[in-house]
Amino acid sequence: MLRPVIFFIVLTALCALVNPGAIVDAEEVTETGYPPVAEGSPETPRDAAEEDLPPLLKRTLLQDLETAEQGELLDWASTLGLSTRGSRRQIEDRILQHYQVRRSPAEPTQTDSAGSVLRIQRARGTRFFDMEQVDERTLRLSGGVLLTVEEKGVFHSIEAEEILINTDQSLLNARGNVVYTVQREDGDERFRGDSVLFQIDTWEGVFIQGVTESIQEVDQKDVTFFVQGEKISRSPGDILVVEGGTITSSRADPPNWSLKADRIWIFAPGEWGLRHAVLHVGRVPMFYFPYFFLPGDKLFFHPVAGSRTREGSFIFTTTYFYGEREESDAPFSIMSLTEAPRDSQRERQGLFLRIPDSPPEEETRPDWMLKVMADLYTRLGGYLGVAASMPKLGPLSRFDWRLGLGMSRNIYFENGRYSSYYVEEGEARQHWNQGFFLGVPVPFRYESKVHLQGVAGTVRFNLDMMMLSDTEFHRDFHDRSEKIDWGAFLSPSSEDNTSESATVNSINWNADLTWNPSVSHLRPWVRSLSISPARARVAWRSKADKDLPEAVLRPQSDKSPEEQFFYPQSVTFPDLGLTVEGELFRLREGSLRERTPSTDAEEERQEKSPQDRAPALRPPWEEEREEPDPRDDEDFRLPDRIGSMRGIRDASAGEITLTYRLNPTVRQDLFTDSGAWDTAEDVGLDWHYRTVQIRNQGRLVLNARSRDRIVTLNTTLSADQRHQSLEIMGDMSDAERNRQELNTYRGRSFTATQASQIDLFPLRGYESLESSSLRYSLSSRMYDHRFSELDSSGDPVYRGRWGRWDSSDITRHQTRALLQWKVWSGTQTLTATSDLPPRDRTYLGELRLERGFLTTRLSGGYRERNDRWKADNFVQNHTLYFPDQSLRLEQRLEHDPDRTELVLSRSTLRLGPLQTQLTGRRTVGYDFDPLQGWVSDQSDDFHWTRLTVDLRGKQQVQWWHRRVDLTLDGRVTLDIDLQRYTSSSLLIDYGATFSIHRFLDFRIAARSRNDLLYQYVPSLADEVERPRRNVLSDLADSLSLFDREAREETAFKIDSLSISAIHDLEDWELEFGYSGRPELETVGGQSRYEWRSVVTIFFRWRPVPEIKRNIRIEDGEIDFVD
Template identity: 80%
Template sequence: MVRPVVIATILFALSNLVLAGQLEAIDGPPRAETAPETSEQSDREREQISEPLSGAEEDSGEAPQERSPPVSPLLERTLLQDIETAEQGELLDWASTLGLSTRGSRRQIEDRILQHYQVRRSPAEAPRSEPAGSVLRIQRARGTRFFDVEQVDERTLRLSGGVLLTVEERGAFHSIEAEEILINTDQSLLNARGNVVYTVQREDGDERFRGDSVLFQIDSWEGVFIQGVTESLQEVDQEEITFFVQGERISRAPGDILVVEGGRITSSRADPPNWSLKADRIWIFAPGEWGLRHAVLHVGRVPLFYFPYFFLPGDRLFFHPVAGHRDREGAFIFTTTYFYGEREESDAPFSIMSLTEAPRDSQRERQGLFLRIPESPPEEETRPDWMLKVMADLYMRLGGYAGVAASMPDLGPLSRFDWRLGLGVSRSIYFENGRYSSYYVEDGEAQQYWNRGAFLGTTLPFRYESEVRLQGRVGTVRFNLEMMMLSDPEFRRDFHNRSEKIDWGAFLSPSADEEDSGGATVNSMNWNAELTWNPSVNHLRPRVRSFSLSPARARVAWRSKRDEGLPQEISPAAGTDKSPQERFFYPQSVTLPELGLTVEGELFRLREGASRKSSSPSDKDLQEDAQDQERRDRARSLRPPWEEEEEESPPHEEGAFRLPDTIGSMRGISDSAAGEISLTYRLNPTVRQDLFTDSASWETAEDVGLDWHYGTIQIGNQGRLVLNARARDRIATLTTTLSSDQRYQSLEIMGDMEESQRDRLQLNAYRGRSFTVTQASQIDLFPLRGYENLESSSLRYSLSSRIYDYGFSGLDSSGDPRYRGQWGQWEPSDITRHQTRAQLQWKRWSATQTLTATSDLPPRDRTYLGELRLERAFLAARFSGGYRERDDRWRADNFVQTYTASFPDQSLRLEQRFEHDPEGVNLVLSRSTLRLGPLQTQLTGRRTVGYDFDPSQGWVSDQTDDFHWTRLTVDLRGDHRLRWWHRRMDLTLNGRVTADIDLQRYTSSSLLIDYGATFSIHRFLDFRISARSRNDLLYQYVPSLADEVERPRRNLFSDLVDSLSLFDRDAREETAFKVDSLNISAIHDLEDWELEFGYSGRPELETVGGVSRYEWRSVVSIFFRWRPVPEIKRNIRIDDGTIDFID
């Protein structure tokens, strides 16, 4: 306890400083503070000296921030003065601008700013230290007064009128706002009254309290709030909800323990609250650790649940027991013990349980059986990312499991090293009469069957799993390995559906369907090992630019199949629920090795002007450049005006300002306009060996072995030479690629094999032997490169062909393979591409106009195609056409014209497309499109056969080819929004009408109407309705069309009225507008609850007794959710009279 005389001295000094308009610390230069005007002061009080309250401020302990570049000497000399003379608000803004933390004391903020600029305090300031106690500042008060209580010989300072008091101590920032504050200097007590708001800011978070009055012990900040309330903002289902913890008395005990007497927790702002959790006493011990005594959950005024005691520990056991029950496995208990690392954090099962949840990234240390958050940060672990855990599970019906799993990243050369081992013992589970059991009946007695595992034909009395995943790097070698081995396909399904945390929500809101969060059935596995080597070849450049061994692989493929020798007691006929012995794993194939080598490089490169001798800078030139750079560096730095440095200007030498001589291409600096020719290469040899087991003869798990059936070896060699050449200014470019691909495959028979299978495999091996050489060349000319508006115009010639082809051609009379080599011929089969293209690009009218002519040349089928594109402002036109040779005959392509006019905002767009047949000079296609705001329409006509209506046959083709208008589509959509009552009520209407009219067979026309509305009342109701109507009898509204097909006439308006007759079934059946779907939803906002009603319906065609008719199918759903605790919910679905409760 600080002596009363010290407290009195401090408060007298505070009073003097308030009167003077400043508040200073005794250990440093003055700092400007905002001070209230005082009404009463005594001369004796003005002579007092301010001293610290108590306790020294500590360093923030923050991690160093990102360092800025070194500062200039001027900034270094003035930075300390700027910091010391800055006000508190300016200092906070400065730190925030630099991205630094603004928490802690003023001294800590100053140190962060100095550390950011890499500036240290001068030795002269070293004796200056932080005050030995707290720094109390009166930020705002209308009046101050000291008075004595003579009866007890105590002095009290009274602050009144919107008081704001701040205190910095031990790395925390306290602020108290109240109408009146009394400070007892002798007892070191602080009493605040009237709309009290107390805030504590720490590095790990803020606390905020509100109440009528508060009494604090200043030195320890222990105190009591009367009618206090604290707030906590939590995110629940992506919605922020404020929880209130209020009580008649909120006391802050030593050790930052918060005790709430007569407490209540709620998120409802109503009075009285819609729901609340009331307790005689609430304890909040630490982050994530709190308890209740005699707690009652109220909904409105109705009590629902009573909790005599409830305690949620913040500390965790280093082993995690989980108990529960499942229908199939029975009762179970899971235990997970972490010897290294911690389990992954998950959300609290109930949102209200996260009110004081500990930070997810909080570090913990083991103390006994618990993982606790230490008072001081623990020492940083050498392997913070490592994890090692042991798992032991027991099932009443299934059996047991024991395993160990680890994750060890950054272990030597390994960047990743994850492994897992596990053993399981289990009984077969039978499903009969809707229940699970581990017993079967044999000879009138109940028996159990313990499952077995197998590996390569060996039967084991247990089931097992193993898995290894690693990645690493040694120098330029990268490697990774993935291996998994299971005793049976059902291992993960049985033993991986486990948890490390108790699901409290499952106890209070059980789900009808159990959620399967574990592994599924595994039917295949692969062991993969891969290595890549990319050594540095800088000393071989440019002849060798890259050299890599990629890939170097080994692979074992495991597959599963049904066991034909399954015992009778565990066969599917016995009612087993997926017995693990129904299927077994076997090795199907082994790939060892698979190697690939890639080498790339450049054989030569010639550049225009490269042979010229380039001049190199002399030592004198280099020295002068260094001096010039030094002078520029000094000019950029700030220099104080009182310390000017004089430098003598160096004498100008003769010829110093003479322009340098023109030189050719310098080493390392390429001239992009210069001509160039280069030859590059790429080699890619590969080899692969595959061994296949005799798996077809294995019928049971005991038959599995390493009996090799046959093997194959595949060798490949791929090569490529690329010649690139370009003339100066890229007037001409040439690219030629010469590629070769050689493949070889051999077959080795290792076991007994049928003749037909042997012949098939041997034939595939023969076909895998080939050698092919191809080439692809392309020449581009830019003859108009010197003309700015035409510089992109070009001429192109391209040729691709097969030069040589060697491959399997068949078997001779003795069954031996025959191969044939053939040089490429001037034939379409060998010439894969032979084409020319001329393109004229003209920059005109603020756009690029393009004319393109393309032709395919012999021996390919000849084609001559042309295209013209013109653009100006919002207008565009495109013309295309050509001729093609087919079967020695020339046929003309359709002449296509497309005209487009569009505004930049696309509010208006017109497009017209014509296609003409040049031979018959006939119009083949016409498509007109108009988009005007929400309206879009399209009219299509084409040359096709016509149709006539025959009452006895329907639509019949007239077999005449002519131009007909075929289809008209109109699409109109829109929405409108209305708001009134200060935007508390909102109505949105939306609709869409789509008409699809067949202009030839008009009975196929249809009309779709989509309409909907959304009506909202703020914090009360959200109502939505959407529907779709369909009308397939549009033609009956046109009398002549209805009479032509002998159908009754209809009136459009009467049909619309009948379609809206909700209470007249006959009218709805008579109208041509049929409802295709209907959806209605209403969400009622009950403040802390949400009630949703939903309805959806649609017609479905049903056939009963050979008679088909449409029946209306409807689904009604009711969904209730408690917003603060969304885990408590209920969903009811009514489908054709069937009621389902869905969680």
């Protein structure tokens, strides 16, 4: 490091003699006029560590930093584990902070001064010479020169073969393989060129034959754009001018595409322009731009203009008074050559959001938003709305609301065109739509929406409300944008309304509240208490208006918003539910030991939560303690048995618990008299009837277990009481009144049930048999009280009855014996289950054995049906498999024990890519009749019914260092009906994929079907009187591409065909697709197959993917789709 330091000192001393203001030495660096850092600043911590620094390092650290080359400085920071990003000044500050050394008061701590620091990092040769003709001194640096300059927090570096510095004129001229790098905190930029001329004081200059690179993300891929110019100039106002500029992303020579401009201006971030620009595809000029300017300043009301078929020309404006619109990618990737700041980093000046000289202060609520929307349509009308989003407002975690008013004309569709006029009595007229609110007409359409969520302590609440004047409000006014879609001008698509702008036919207002208070002071009697949830709901529905104006009834009217109206259907309030759970009793084994006041206090203390515990008080006197007998230590003795301690549960101990759960609910529904409302003016608050439903549910659960869980008991007692009342509030017909009253009577009942289960584990002490158990379970209805009938006077009659020992009240009565034996490296299981009276009796058994790769499962049983016993099929399942699943054999057999006959046999073999299955069952047989076809022989015997064979294969071949790839795949599926062999079929799926790296991806796939397999067997073909076929000749005919008659005669028919080819054109992507399949059509009573095909062509420009075209050709029709 010493040699560069000596070289730098000598060189800068010589330069200072020529022009002290142009080249600054190490001593002058500290006097550039930066504001000093105050004592105790966080940037310059001072503590004892600074005083412990060696004196030599403390005195020379600043000089070492100033004289270090850029590479040495980066290595220094990297060695200390510090970040190497940012300017040189920032890296120096990190190193100083690491050593806890501060700069002198005159030392600069910011880099926004007008001055700059120029350093010669590397040069093989230096020379001063005078030009006597003009009386100027010039410093010549040669041999891999590297200069670094720091200005306004930006680090510049210049590399060249030769650099000339005119110290009198403050000019810098670099020549030969010039590389100019700019390092910022947000990224680096690099320029390359033949030569560059700079004014050192102002940094205005000219780059000759320069090129710069910019990486942009396009379709989640990084694309490098090159901006090249014959001359690049920089003015004192940081305006860059590129003469003879070319923009491209193609690396080919010449480029596959380029945008050549006579001049390119870059004024500010996100603000640039072109003059006389021509878009070339290869060498062919395709498009001419006389002028193009992308402003960096934006209108604060975000105007968007365009035209639609139905609504006409439009202009949307969105003004953000708080917050900013969601940022989206530029409509064209090439428009992102310079990064523009967000709207929140701008300030409003007049009608524009301009980029300020200094960034504005951060908003106190950056996640809030308030905007005003004003839209105007030439044909439809206008819209004015306000929307806001205010999260984290007090107890509200979310608060969104929106209000809107619309003025619209009725739209008519006639003679293939939309218009807001209709002709009546020879006069063109317009009809303005109106809205209604609870039967009151208003001369506008409206919307309102509120959605909020919040938490207040243990209470959570939610409110969701929306109100619309009509069902078409979203369709007419919500399909809007806040940003111009430039891509739509070059790649237009058909209009497509999103789900947000679709027709709305129903609305629900919902309000929910949940309360879960803390009940720790009530434990264990009350373990949880919650209101979950308390609801309120208003249901709005829509119906057709039966009294419409004549202008809306005209057949040319295009779905007028007045055709449907909203009305309140029902109101639900309250809908309240309360849940209480707790424990009434708990008894553990060992808890009945002798208790003392001290043990009670200790257990009470341990029951408290850690935050409730207080330190135990100790008496101020000394307690007397018994001294242990020293003779006890001489003999070995076991420690005392530790009893059951509170807080440390013994999992094997016995326990009895009694818990409860209460769940009362109440709900009131009010229904409007909507049946009498035929028009929007009829809507009001006329109530039809009201219902109140009260339901009380409760249960007691008793759980008991013995030590080591040898015996467990679970008993649940449940009660369910329902009550419903009805109040008629309007006119109601007798039939409807009777129906509503009958539903009310049926909604009153009381039911009590019980469910008990006892499990016994008699083999707990044997590890291999410990999971074996005996179970008895019983579930029944204990009492039932409900509506029975109406008496002669029309009053309801209720009857109650206690549970009886019959199948209607005993819902479950079952025993089960389970034997599980862990042996042979597996678990062998024997299960016996029986249903007991008064249920229909059943006795079922299952045996499951496993050993290595072999598994066997046997099952069977008897069932009682109508006092008769019937045996279940005896089922056998045997499986043999290899661990890698390369071979798997499965056999399923079902026997009928009554007739001792085989009912079903299914054999499955999986061997690598081959799978075959043979199925036979007891069923009727079939014989072929030439006149009637297949006719059942009415027999009931065992027949082999179906054989399937499935074979799959795939092979991949690569050549030319894996640049060429060929993949072949196929599948053959043979399905043979062994009874009606004319129903057999053969499917052949085959395909091939051929890829050439960065050139072509070709894929062809087809399916061939043959439903005439039986004709290849002479005896079968003769039996059904069909001609015989030869499989080899059929295959040959199916491949006769140029013989239509042969392809029609063959039994192998194409079921589907698809071809796709993607041609990689480096900067373009061309995709061709073809798909076809036969479809059955009936014309004139005759059915025949017709081939239907679809051809698609997709073209996309990769650097600008918004420029694309998708063409679809089907049935001779050409469609341009998005």
